Amino acid sequence: xxxxxLLADQKRAYCLADRGxxxxxxxxxxxxxxxxxxxxxxxxxxxxxxxxxxxxxVNVEGARALAEWLVSPEGQALIxxxxxxxxxxxxxxxGAGAAAQGRGRP
Numbered sequence: 001x002x003x004x005x006l007l008a009d010q011k012r013a014y015c016l017a018d019r020g021x022x023x024x025x026x027x028x029x030x031x032x033x034x035x036x037x038x039x040x041x042x043x044x045x046x047x048x049x050x051x052x053x054x055x056x057x058v059n060v061e062g063a064r065a066l067a068e069w070l071v072s073p074e075g076q077a078l079i080x081x082x083x084x085x086x087x088x089x090x091x092x093x094x095g096a097g098a099a100a101q102g103r104g105r106p
Contacts, residue, residue: 005029018043023084044093047071070094 001021008015009029022033035041047067052060069075071094080092 005031016041019087020084020089023087023089045090 004015005017005025009031047070049063049067050058052058076092076094079090
């Protein structure tokens with residue numbers, strides 16, 4: 001993503017970028033944010049525990065513990081409080097129903 005921002009800056013072009021990369025590079029480029037907040041730009045993250053039958057040797061207990069913590073109220077609160085220069089990078093989206101069904105979106 002950083003290379004994309006640098007190229008867009010050099011070419012005076014438009015690009016789509018995530019907020020975290022833009023914030024990390026904004027002092028290196030002369031790009032301005034033109035659009036943000038539109039639901040069409042949502043970039044949901046998810047957590048998936050791999051199948052230990054397909055990935056022998058995987059720490060499935062550790063993976064499950066991490067996944068459960070990420071979608072827990074504590075994990076979601078921490079994700080929601082994370083900021084860079086006062087700006088939110090992630091929006092917690094795991095609800096009780098989604099987490100229970102393995103469809104949390106941290």
